[in-house]
Structure formats: C-alpha cells, structure tokens
Amino acid sequence: MSIKQRLAKLNPRQQEAVCYIDGPCLVLAGAGSGKTSVITTKIAYLVQECGMSARRIAAVTFTNKAAREMKERVGQMLKGKEGHGLTVSTFHTLGLNIIRAELKALGYKPGFSLFDPEDAKALLRDLMNKDAQVDADQINQVQHQISEWKNDLIQPGQALSHAADENEQYAARVFEAYVRHLKAYNAVDFDDLILLPVVLLRDDPEALARWRRKIHYMLVDEYQDTNVSQYQLVKLLMDERATFTVVGDDDQSIYAWRGARPENLVTLGEDFPRLQVIKLEQNYRSTGTILRAANTLIANNPHVYEKSLWSEMGQGAAIRVVVNRHEEAEAERVASEILTRRIKESASWRDFAVLYRGNFQARLLELKLQHYQIPYKLSGGTSFFSRNEIKDAMAYLRLLINPADDNAFLRIVNVPRREVGPGTLEKLANYATERGISLFAACHELGLEQQLPARAVERLGRFTHFIDGVRQRMDQGDAIAAIRGMMHEMDYEAWLYQNASAPTIAEKRMANVWILIDQLEKSMQADPEESTASEDTETDTVEAAISRLVLRDILEQQAEEDDTDRVQLLTMHASKGLEFPHVYLMGLEEELLPHRNAIEAGTVEEERRLAYVGITRARRTLTLTLARQRKAFGELMDCAPSRFLDELPPDDLEWEGQPDREDPDKKQARGKDAIAGLRSLLG
Ligand code: ATP
Ligand code: MG
DSSP: OOHHHHHHHSOHHHHHHHHOOSSOEEEEEOTTSSHHHHHHHHHHHHHHTTOOOGGGEEEEESSHHHHHHHHHHHHHHSOGGGGTTOEEEEHHHHHHHHHHHTHHHHTOOSSOEEEOHHHHHHHHHHHHHTTSOOOHHHHHHHHHHHHHHHHTTOOHHHHHHHOOSHHHHHHHHHHHHHHHHHHHTTEEETTHHHHHHHHHHHHOHHHHHHHHHHOOEEEESSGGGOBHHHHHHHHHHHTTTOOEEEEEOGGGOOOGGGTBOTTHHHHHHHHOTTOEEEEEOEEOSSOHHHHHHHHHHHTTSOOSSOOOOEEOSOOOOOEEEEEEEEHHHHHHHHHHHHHHHHHHTTOOGGGEEEEESSGGGHHHHHHHHHHTTOOEEEOSOOHHHHSHHHHHHHHHHHHHHOTTOHHHHHHHTTSSOOOOOHHHHHHHHHHHHHHTOOHHHHHTOTTHHHHSOHHHHHHHHHHHHHHHHHHHHHHHSOHHHHHHHHHHHTTHHHHHHHHOSSHHHHHHHHHHHHHHHHHHHHHHHHHHHHOSOTTOOGGGHHHHHHHHHHTTHHHHHHHHHTOSSOEEEEETGGGTTOOEEEEEEOOOBTBBTTBHHHHHHTOHHHHHHHHHHHHTTEEEEEEEEEEEEEEETTEEEEOOBOHHHHTSOGGGEEEESOOOOOOHHHHHHHOHHHHHHHHHHHO
16 A cells, blocks of 8 residues: 555544644544554655655654554555664663663663663662661652652752752662662663663763754654653754654553653643644544543543544444452453353454453453463563563573673572572672672672682682673674573573472473573564664674563563464553453452552542543443452452442443442442442442
8 A cells, every 4th residue: 555545544634643744743632543543654654755764763652562563553554675774662762772872972881781670679778778777668669759850850969959858868868879879780770761861962962963863753652651851852852853743642641650741741832832733533443332431431530632532433332341249250250251252253362352450450360261261461561571580591691791780690699509698798798899899890809818718709709700601602602502501501490490399380480581582582683673773783782682671572572473362461551552342341449440549649530541541442342340349468358339430421331230339338438429320320
C-alpha cells in the first residue's frame, strides 16, 4: 500500500495530524481514536513523502511492549532500507543510547553498569545503615524521594538547600552520597537514563549540536505520562526547529506516582506558542456499549480538555459483571470462560486479555489456566529478571564489563561457594574504602596480605584471576563463547543442583541462564542497526548488549517471538496502548481498584483513569469480575464491590451473582450514595 492509499484510509483530522510538518503538533484525543496510528503513519509519511532519512527520526513511547508494537506497525509500512536506523524505543532506551554514545562527555568509563531499582536499594541500604539502623520503609521513602528529585531535575545541593524539614535534609544528604557512590561505581540508575542526557544537552553545547544534527524529527506517544525530565529531553532536542508531534490523552495519565505531569500538556502550549492542537473524536476500537461505559466512568473526573468520543462499531454486547464467592472462584471462572468462549466465538487464544491491578492477582489465574492447558503469556511482570539465577548471571556479566561494580561483586563472590566469609568481605570493604578503590581492584592489591589471612587472600585472588581470565578471552575472541565457558568452568549448574529442592527446578533454572546468554548473543547481532548511537565501536557491543539486557528489552522480545497464540495476562498499567477483542478485568473491588493506598492518599482519580485505560482496551466484549472474599495478610477478608461499578451506565451492565451488600461496615466503606445507586440498579 502506498502512503497515499494509507492516508486515504484515515479520517480528515488524522490526515491533518499526519501531514502537518511545519511546526510542533499535539494530538489530543481519547482512547482508540487512532493516536498511535497517526504516529506510525506519520513516520512513513516523513520518509516516503517528505524524503526524510529514517535515521533522523526518533519515536518514543512508554513501555517496551508499546515500542515493539509500534516498531511492528511501522515495519509493515517501510520497505527494505527505508527504515534503516530509525529509532522506535522507550524514553529510557533512547536515554541509554545517548549515554553510551556520550560516555566521555559525561565523565564515565566504558562498560558502565546499569543499576536496577533493587541494586539502587542495596546501595541506599548500605549508605543509610552507616548512621543508624534503618528499616525497609525508610529506605523506600528515601529512594522514592531521590527518584522524584531526579525526575524533577533537582541536584543534591539544591535538594539540601530547599529541604523543608529534617527528614528532607536527611534524604538530601543520602542523595548526595548516593550520587557520589554511583559515579565511583561507574554506574547509573534508571532515572539517570533520562537525567544524564538532559543535563548533558543542557550544559554542553557541542553535545547538543551533535544530537540536534542526529535527530530531526521526534514523535512521542502517550505524552500525558512524560515527567519533567522526559519533557526537557524532548524540548532540548527539538527546541528551535520545534519539529515534533506528540500524542496523548489526559484521561489515560496513570503514572503520577512515577513523576508524570499531565500538566505537560498545558506547558507545551506555553513553551511552543505555534503549537497546532488537533483533536480526534471518532473511536475505531470499541463497541458503543464499551465506549459509553468508558465515557460515563471518566466523566467523574475533572478535565483539562473536554472530549467526546463516538464510534460506528455498533452497540455490541452488554458488559457482564460476574460476582464470585472468592478469588479462587474468580480465577476459575475466567479460565473456564475463556476455554468455552474461544470455541463459541471461534476466537484465537490471543484474542483474550485478562487485566488486573497488581501482578499478584495473576498467580491463581496462572494455576487455573495451566489446569485447563490454556496457553498464556504473562507480561509486564519482572519475574524473569527477579529470578535468583538470572540475577547471579547478570552480576557476572556486569562485573565482567565493569570491575568497579561492587554490588555485582558482592552478589557473586561466593556464588558458587568460594569460602569467602563475611569477615573477609568486611575487611576487604574497609581496605577498599580507605583507598577509594573498588572491591575487585582491592583484591589485586599487595597490601591486602597485612589485613587478611593468607588463605582468604588466596581465595579472593583465585576469584579475580578467574574473572580476569574470562574477560581476556572475551576481548580476544568470541565473547559469548567465553561467557558460556565461564558458566561451565565454575560449574554453576552443580551449585544450582545443590540449592534446589528438586532436580527439575535446578534444570529449569540452568535453562533460564542459557536463555539469557542466547538472548545476549542475539542482541549483539542485532545491535549495529538497532542503536541510535551510530558512533559505536565494535568492541563495546558486549557492553551495550548487556546494559540493554538490564533494561529488560530483550527478554520481552523473546517472549514476544514465541507468543504465537496465547492468552495475554497483564496489569492495567502495562496494557496501555494495546487492544484485544475480549477483555476480562479482574478484581473490581474497593481497596483493589481503586487501590487501598490511593483511597488513603486521596488519589482515586488516578485509579479511575486506570480503570478507564482497562475498559478501553476492549474491542468487542468486556467482562468485569470481582470476589466477595479475598485473602489478604493470610486471612480471608470480605470485599466490597468497586465504586467504579456504580459509575457505569446501569442499563449496559448484566450482573451475574450479587455482591454481598448487607454488611454495615462495607456500607460505610463505600459511602451511602453509591450503595443506594447500586441497590436501585439491582432492583
Ligand atoms: P490508545 O489511546 O488506547 O493508545 P489510540 O488513540 O492510540 O488508542 P490506535 O491504537 O491508534 O488508537 O487505534 C485504535 C484502533 O483503531 C486500531 O485498531 C487502529 O488500527 C484503528 N484505526 C485508527 N484509525 C482508523 C481509521 N481511520 N479507520 C479505521 N480504523 C482505524
Ligand atoms: Mg495509542
């Protein structure tokens, strides 16, 4: 299909958004109105109609899954070399690529480590425990605060001088030490992936010129979820030319907790007075009934811009609300229904999606799906990377590319067992701190013998010698072969067998490690074309591939490749931008959706947007399920139906089973008006 034919398929407003290239453009529209379609068509338009090189175009979005979908859609439009060098990625991957290309300017050494939130937490724990014993809550609070500061581009010095109270002063001091230590480890954390590029582009005119030469046009999907630093990144890159298109929907803003600022939609108009704002109003995704439910629900929130969505898809089936005795019955119901409905509707497994508020809700469902032998794919979860064997393997990889990575060192120096005790490690750490060197470097130092028994020094020496040897083999020849060889040489498999409760578990774990290494290999082969940083030299491909692995892109990709036909299980957060013919939304209960924390914090509006996102994923049928009882903190607790159920148009709902409404406590929890509404609804 030519680009002209593609354009002809869009409605006039969409065409306008695609063809407007004279200045900054904002497409503001509700769910399913074709915002992402505008972005993908526009990429093809820029290349095929305006003759822009794909290398000069960067499209960014929020989740890996969304980036992949977008890549796929664009891939179908661009032929052969047309798409060469195009960047379609998450903000974080774009940031990672900028950092990799600008390491020198940023003052980092090659082979930097990317700390995931767990690593960052471990570092914070160390720093905070120096002064006094702190608990997990305090660490989480400080971590969250630091993340907020970083997303708002606030430096430690500023944080300290603006600290409102003692707690903030303390957090600011930890922040300062944290930043210093990360740098010493030659490491960056997740927030740095955006922060460092922004600071660089802001303060270094040459770097800015380099990147402005490189990226000529930017497109941003899910713009409502950008935070301050992400917005700055777009602004810095695009400033004077203002050649960008951003699309968003303020009703789908669900990342306030990660610093997202929906006000960025308004700021955009102030920063770019020439901004062309285009609204789309036709929904091409959902039936009239589903759309009405979404519109009615979200009308309960205040609005930045008024929108009215309509659809020509017909009314479709009523929305079913299925009340279950308890959570197990709920899971059972969803699984057995998918089984029968697939046949009744002659649907594929992949036509079904089950969405929920928290990943823990998937556990029971997984068991039921397994029971019925229904193929499924769990996405958005971090399960693969939180596995111990994967964390071990990643720590080895990280230490190989960055010997200064003390966290990685500590994780594996004794895995498999090398008889290095905590006493030895403590002395080693003191020695390293005194000299301002890494643990790994300290093992190499001669003076160490005075501090430690000869046996301990010898064991540490053996370990570093082993790592150095692998590193040498990686540099000399086939890096992947060297890494596989390392796993065999230290007999990691034997270690797994010693530590697993059953041989099959150990087997599975070892298989995971090989999957990881296979993915690393694949990613290295794909690298030269994929990356934005065309300046990459051959030698840092292992490093690049490993840091991308930490970003979790690659394994999800692998999962994607093998999900030919599976039921999709995902959190509502992860479902953004996606669509499915049949959607099950689980756990429509007070304290779950809206979440208890949100009720307490008074942020129910954000939960409502989340429900809106969930509902608008459905194309043909939507089923809402809830349980009357659910296990929490080891006890069976009564659950009240979600207030959001009261906010849906009663005539469009078809109830199966009745929620338990007689308990006075619950009545109180839900508010009298809501109860009255539901009662009348049920007759
Ligand atoms: P969300 O807010 O959920 O991200 P969106 O606004 O990005 O939604 P898209 O995903 O781009 O919407 O489009 C929703 C569906 O409508 C897709 O299946 C897309 O192919 C289809 N679609 C978009 N525009 C048109 C059109 N003009 N004609 C027919 N179908 C369309
Ligand atoms: Mg979209």
